[in-house]
Amino acid sequence: MSWVLVAPVVLPLLTTAALFLLRERLEAQRVVSTTSAALGLVAAIVLLGRVSDGGIQVVQFGNWSAPFGISFVADHLSAIMVVISGVMATAVAVYALRDLDPARERLGYHPVFHVLLAGINGAFLTGDLFNLYVWFEVLLISSFVLLTLGNRREQLEGGVKYVAVNLVSSLIFLAATGLVYGTTGTLNMADLAVKLPQADPALVVTLSMLFLVAFGIKAAVFPLFFWLPASYHTPPVAVSAIFAGMLTKVGVYALIRAFTLLFVGDVALTHTILLWVAGLTMLTGVLGAAAQSEFRKILSFHIISQIGYMILGLALYTPLGLLGSVFYLVHHIVVKGNLFLVAGLARATGGSFELAKLGGLYRHRPLLAVLFVVPAFSLAGFPPLSGFWAKLVVVRAGLEAREWGFVAVALVVGLLTIYSMTKIWQAAFWTPAPEGTTLRDDVPRLLYAPVIALALLTLVIGFWSGPFVALAQAAATELLNPAAYVGAVLGPEAAAQLGGTP
């Protein structure tokens, strides 16, 4: 029965092997890559179904019982994240069919893309802190390769910053993991949830701050986000869309996991720090975006501001706040990935990512304009699109927790997001094209397919938000009851030690 839990990792790895063997045959590579991404989505949905029906799913690798072996654990949050990564992987794989130049494909885009997927899914599913480090490295090194694939000047320059900052963050993560092991003698996350409360509280808070910095760099929170806008606009769209959708969210996922399961001993201190981080992240991200005039750079800064909302929900540490975080994650990944794909379509049609060189897209391609409006206004939080519900839940959670100041920041940031989106709308879609630019008609139709699919998904999340909220609710309930997680991994006795119901 354990195959569903390992499939999201094993399938991309086997695909990588197959793609390496098909090195010279690009057409076959494209078929295998897309099929595998779609199969991964199916497997992820099956996994989510299992978790919904049968509760938290656990596999002990090699039959070594926890905490001695490596466990894979899928609770609602993990399963939801795996599903959404499957959605993005499929969308981007389809987009890459027509977007990528053969030179980059020959350099190995497809196999490395699937290594990245294995890393992302592994990070979502693992129940072991050191194993999390390993999956982070897997996704990191494949993201390095994807980012610099093709060796263009901007890519190398952005790549150097990205690589440098992320390598340092990995080492901080590793050091923190080592110190956690030294403090508790275990690395299994469920076991840590039992043993960390017995350790010296001051030491645990210090460790939590090390993890905050390490995961914070990955998640691009204030003040650790500078690498993101320096690099995300440099690679091809098929790369930056998956980066924008998934990579920082792995960091957010790790933060949520760490600050609901492991470091909840001194919530008054740690989560207040998170609260300030969240507020400043929202604000700096949106202000940074206001100063930009390049399509993907604006979107990059908005990744940062939106991550602030997710951290805000986590920092409130209430059922509603965590519900908001999880719902926001799902909504944001779909919307942001889609906006990057739209940016790619705009460039394919208008010839540039620079807003100054774009124009007239609305008159030329009304469909493209609609496809921009749906995710853009969802991002800004217009009712009844998905972003509205996401922001509504987080803001309501903030009001219930009486954090008026941070609620005000969240609302102002929402308004400023509208400003950025209308700026893109105005410059790229509404105003006539600048002199001397020709709008192209030969944009492959297939490029529209994933964009339309993701836009429809945004609408579905917006209009039928009930099931999605219910899923996020289930995830939030589990997150606030670590005993359930511990019980699933270590058995009921360990859960009883935590004083909760397994």
Place this chain on the structure above:
Amino acid sequence: MEVVLALVVGVIIAGALYLVMQRNLLRFVFGLILLSGGVNLLLFTAGRPIRGAPPLVPYGLSEPAGAVANALPQALILTAIVIGFGLTAFALVLLLRAYERLGTLSTDELTARVAEPRPIADRGDGEVAP
């Protein structure tokens, strides 16, 4: 024993941070290598090093005879070394390529050179260097 090792870790990481903060990217990578060495030693120290036999089970027995060293930190360090090796190799290749394409490894100049306007028309991602 632990105190001495902790001090050594501190000294190594201090030296590494000095290198990491240099403007020259090659020194940055050297700093990173030193940093990962320091972190590995930290892992080793945190795993409570004891003088003991290697953690091997003699033939015919089902558990080690007598006290043996803790095998887990060693396994973690081995994994970390392998990962560090791969990342360092990648970082060095990246620097080599960056130096070829941009002609500098100074962080100040890198950004300036990319920002320079270029004569060729650039469509965004079509051009791929060999």
Place this chain on the structure above:
Amino acid sequence: MNSVILRSATNLLIAVLLLFSVFLMLRGHDLPGGGFIGGLLAASAVALYAIANGHRAAVRLLRVPPQALIAWGLALGVGAGFFALLQGDPYLTGQWLIFAFAGVEWKLSSPLVFDVGVYLVVVGVVLTMVFALEER
């Protein structure tokens, strides 16, 4: 590097090194050794050959591109876990096939398959890097 001594020595040593790397891999289940260190040794042997006889000679010696080694290694390593699924055990549980043949007891196991996979991946990855740097 053009040195007669290095070249002659390498041509003799490479067979021993490769054999020793296989030996290291096989003894790895119960004793120090294993697929990783064996693969590293094999890769070093080929790298040494590349230094002595040039990059092209090493590529010829290898016959297949290093990426193919990564692919087969990955497939073997990941595939070794599926033996356990066939038996209904969790993924990657070791499965053993012990039988007597020609008067000796043979022990075939899924960890061995996994180790061979690791060996191939390590050889492939290290040689990919070595060749990428040697090409210039």
